[in-house]
Amino acid sequence: MGAPLFPGFSGTWKEMEAGLARCVPAQCNQVTSQGAGAGVAGVTGWNTGRAERAGAARLCSTEIAAVLEFSVLPQSTTSALKNSSNSGGRMAWKWKYSPKEQLEDMGSLHPGLTGLQNLENTCYMNAVLQCLCSLTPLVQYFLSGKWNTALHEEIGESATAFGCLVSDMWLGEFDYVSPEAFHSVFGKRHPTFSKRTQHDAQEFLICVLDDLHEAFKQPSQERQSPSAGASTRSSSGTSIITQLFEGQLSHGIRCLTCKAHSDRPESFTVLSLPIPSTRACSLQDCLECFFQPDTLTLNNQINCFWCGSNQDATVKASITKAPPIIIFHLKRFAWQDKNRRKLSTTVCYPFSDLDLSPYISTSCRDTREYSLCAVVNHAGDMDYGHYTAFCKHSVTKHWYSFDDAQVTKIPDSEVQADTAYLLFYTSQGY
Structure with missing residues (x-):
């Protein structure tokens, strides 16, 4: 047995x-x-x-x-x-x-x-x-x-x-x-x-995880810092949420004037990934875009301690701790000419063997691979839309579509959809 x-x-x-x-x-x-x-x-x-x-x-x-x-x-x-x-x-x-x-x-x-x-x-x-x-x-x-x-x-x-x-x-x-x-x-x-109006699923997810963390957290000495690309909790502590969902990023910042280097750590539970194309791309393309080096100039300059003034700098993120469950948020809602619009780009994502090693810090030996286990979909546009979910059952290993009260078994081919908004991956063997 x-x-x-x-x-x-x-x-x-x-x-x-x-x-x-x-x-x-x-x-x-x-x-x-x-x-x-x-x-x-x-x-x-x-x-x-x-x-x-x-x-x-x-x-x-x-x-x-x-x-x-x-x-x-x-x-x-x-x-x-x-x-x-x-x-x-x-x-x-x-x-x-x-x-x-x-x-x-x-x-x-x-x-x-x-x-x-x-x-x-x-x-x-x-x-x-x-x-x-x-x-x-x-x-x-x-x-x-x-x-x-x-x-x-x-x-x-x-x-x-x-x-x-x-x-x-x-x-x-x-x-x-x-x-x-x-x-x-x-x-x-x-x-x-509290009001029964439409809301963003990603914002709700972050609030739920934060709320569960606050309800179960035990004190710790770790500190956290905010960032535009990742969600963090408001206070320190460990809980079932940090154990399962929390990862760690390190932002390497280098002053282009004096070449001084510093690292800024940041915890995350959801990674918000840009979509680099309007037609079709892969999840790896989104990850490459997120982790590519960026140059900070003009209003984004850093205040360099060694130079004593604001300076241009480069910044590059890497993963120093990969969580057992990693959640990706595909940034489908973008601003164009002062108007917010939805990107209907088809993002191809793997069902298994998602390799994050290219984005793992050299100081971290964590090279785990991930398998897709759930997807939140958004169909529609900015003014009207509907959310559904695809989930892989932990016992039967079949995929099912959850459309409010309706539950339907679906073939694997239907899980790849251009409506994907949130992707849940679990570490293989976890």
């Missing part, structure tokens, strides 16, 4: 089902209302007091651990499983089986293939959430319950809602679920996204 997708439990299914049925208190059983036909799960009762929710989660976690010899399950998982066991349904994960055997034995359950209801102009949010919820290391972090121990409860409400959403999506019991609870609490922390 192969290794289970979520290891840690070795008991029988009846033992797990019976244990969960006994462990779920009323505060946790606030998930799911059945929709017509497809089946829609919406988290209700979110205004329950934070102390009550935290107490319920701790009670679930403690008793489940005692009965099942497992660690911790997220609150929404136990709630949804209670509902599943009462209705005669079966649990979406059966840890004693290999991934292939899981799917063959689950019948109508579809873990990780759950659509998201559009709450009116929230396709940007749905596409990003589907990509994040397809990343195996992040999914395992939430489904194992490790997030509960790292969570800063005073600022972790949206992170908790995200964890509940991951659980609901990987339970596989519904064709689609509602992200209403997550959207509501996330909008409180980020009012820009």
Whole structure:
């Protein structure tokens, strides 16, 4: 038998089902209302007091651990499983089986293939959430319950809602679920996204990663500096987000007058790549454009310490730390003659063996290669557009299209599209 997708439990299914049925208190059983036909799960009762929710989660976690010899399950998982066991349904994960055997034995359950209801102009949010919820290391972090121990409860409400959403999506019991609870609490922390209007998926992604980082971070001594080409978090610290998504750049700056050289480090979670052509190009072309040396003149001069004045300089970026998961943002929205327009350039990107070694600093021996695992697409123009996602399922290894509530299996050939906006790559073997 192969290794289970979520290891840690070795008991029988009846033992797990019976244990969960006994462990779920009323505060946790606030998930799911059945929709017509497809089946829609919406988290209700979110205004329950934070102390009550935290107490319920701790009670679930403690008793489940005692009965099942497992660690911790997220609150929404136990709630949804209670509902599943009462209705005669079966649990979406059966840890004693290999991934292939899981799917063959689950019948109508579809873990990780759950659509998201559009709450009116929230396709940007749905596409990003589907990509994040397809990343195996992040999914395992939430489904194992490790997030509960790292969570800063005073600022972790949206992170908790995200964890509940991951659980609901990987339970596989519904064709689609509602992200209403997550959207509501996330909008409180980020009012820009509280209104149900169109937003940029990349901006939303950065805010989600920042929010999750703040909710889970542990203190560190590292400092970070901002840059136009990469997104960074506002404060130092380490978290599951830094472990998975954070890379490090070094900007080598050389004064053209005195030839003095200095390096400026910068952390990033998303790399924004220029598109160097209006017709067709490759991802490697975009990377070459981003990492090519640049000359700083006129208003962009540096203040050279050794010269004591502003001087022309050259600057060249290189990667000093490559993250396990690297996200590329293709800069399709550009300014032309004081007007913003969208570039519909076809960017060809590899499915596997993406080699970043040409852009790795000589001082870094990290030469890992990457495989494509998810794509956020944007179809349309500046005034009207629609976001969708392509995600590679971690168990079946098939590609699926996520168009809000609609989930469709697609051939590999359809994943290469001229609508690609965000590309998610995972390090091979990670």
